[in-house]
Amino acid sequence: MSKYISDNAKDMEFSGIRKFFNKVREVEGALSLTVGQPDFPVPPSIKEGVKRAIDENKTEYTANPGIIELREDISQYLKKFNINYSKEEICLTVGGSEALTCVFTTILNAGDKLLIPEISYPAYENCGKMRGVEVIRYPLDDEFQLDIKALEALIKEHKPKAMVLCYPSNPTGATLDISVIEELHKIIKANDMVVITDEIYSDIFYKEDYFSIAQYEDIKEKIIYVSGFSKVFSMTGFRLGYICTTKELMDAIVKVHMYMVSCAVSVVQYGTHYGFNEGLVEAKKMREEFKRRRDYVYERLINMKLDVNKPEGAFYILPSIARFNMPSEEFCERLLMEKKVAMVPGIAFGKKSDKYIRLSYAADMETLKISLDRLEEFISELDKAK
Template sequence: MSNLNLYENMLSNNVKNIEISGIRKFFNKVSKYEDVVSLTIGQPDFNVPEKIKESMIDSINQNKTTYTSNAGIEELRLEISKYLKEMKIDYSKEDICITVGGSEGLMSVFTAIINEGDKVLIPTPAYPAYESIVKLLGGEIINYPLNSDFSIDFEKLKELIKNQKPKVMVVSYPSNPTGAVLTKEQNDKLHDILKDEKTIIISDEMYSSICFEKEYNSICQYKDIKDKTILVGGFSKMFCMTGLRVGFVCAKPSFMSSIMKVHQYNVSCAPSIAQWGAAEGLKSCMDDVEFMKDKFKERGEYVYSRLKKLGFEVYKPKGAFYIFPSIKKYSENSEEFSERLLKEAKVAVVPGSAFGDGGEGYIRISYAYSMDQLKKALDRMEEWLKSEF
């Protein structure tokens, strides 16, 4: 046996059991082809608002570049608390930990909670990190299905909770990849199902600022289940700060003390200057957020109308900046369909299979891109479909 094989056999089995993100897989393929229009990743095409930039520059000039407390700067935690209260979500600054993006927030939360063999309810389709983190930690994934409009199938959910007795349930609205949001009625139904269960609820609300409905609904709004809800959010999408890596976790002390241990030993604290920038954003840049949300809504409506005219079965997105059309009339294999679309039409999307078994037969299109890019991509897709199907 070569030394290479010897050391490969010494790697973590849990790590071996996960794959590279299907989102990144197709994003990385773009560079192999010329003149590709990529609608793969959730990277807003807007710049960081100017006041946030100025705040970060000022923080450097004022030498605010040292470690912060593990929980993050008090100013940012206070502003997050205020922001959430406007959405009827009540967490004090003491309940908040600033993380290195939402990704580290999710990892810290799951690590603090999951033991080997613990059952975790995860929607399908869903953001792939949930399943990968659970696999890394040795937990057992229990998928709960969504309806054709990507709302929760409550009857099947109740059955799964009754039979499986899951320790944790992941809720993710506004949704990546589907663009779905919770209605008030759905939120109440979910609360009614969970209120008497011991299940811990992790609510990923990274896209809370990009909800096109007048009313924002979250499972974290109910005070009677506050002790078992954990909210994960961040500023990558809200302020276009994807590379600056600032997220946050909200939880009561019974959870936060353990989450903080993981966070502390993993990263110590989030980047100091980016924290100051995010704090300024919450104080001064909410008009920028509204402007960007309006643009995303306009783009989503455009992509939806084009896809409908092309004959796709598709639901209109109500949040985030993704749309998830069915490609079942063309192919049963979303990866093969996406490969052909990339090679033959020079349009890159993400196959629905990247988001779990429930995503097969769909593709995810990100409309976080300019209207010119979206029009070019859809024109190419239209021409390709007419010639090939």
């Protein structure tokens, strides 16, 4: 390793999801349930919108926080989740990823403590390391809800500067229960810390009522809401995300964002604005299809006698493989080599999740069916060999 690499960069790790995704490419004929992007095309209204923006030569820098029209769309859109931010409290970013790094850079000093879920999207730990932050994982209960008592104890012991929440969750598919969020609200109110709530899957949600810590106005100065359009509009490659927070914090965030990227891609900002409302109609259809698949995948896994929670959001499901007594990486490698189907080893989301594998059901029904048939075969062979 080169001596020129900084300590923080040395400390970071390649995403286990990506590592596995790359392995799949090397196995001919392998099916993959690894990806974190919807298998639908970008809504036609947004595609047309981006083309129109190019034709209109909207190819210059925009204002650093992004075009006012799209920030106004987002402000209106968030109201359907009972979340209130004005256009001045919104900054458009280069995907949810830049939103996260931007927020971390703005609020965390090296040596600060950051709480993240024990089973979580790999960026939180690694973006924390990028800042030289001490990352502490907080436990989740069997339903992947916050373990409130444990969280309170950790906060008391460590006095963290911030915590990350991710509901609907990648990789668990869990959403927050009202009782849990009420307790969390009390904790945040009583403690001097910030909550970074990553709700990039908010529109892929299968329950009636949506609960978010960002709905509580009385702790608004402690909340930073991170989201984006990669999932809701199935446009991961367009790289458009956003941050919402109070004006006071936002001014500092925009400063960091300005020197990181200047602004999000101009034609994507305009195109998303032009196609916004029609895009949401497509998003609704996508959500209904995801729900149908969720039901199918869940039933299949239950029939295989795997211990699994029914997801209420996102497009992931996280069954336990504990009964096979095998590290998740070995399980997934063997599944890939022996049955040609790829799923992500739980270890990619933290040491505590080694007893799980993550399936993404962002794949058509035919692919899901064949992949699950192969998993079933693999599992029954493992059971027989016991």
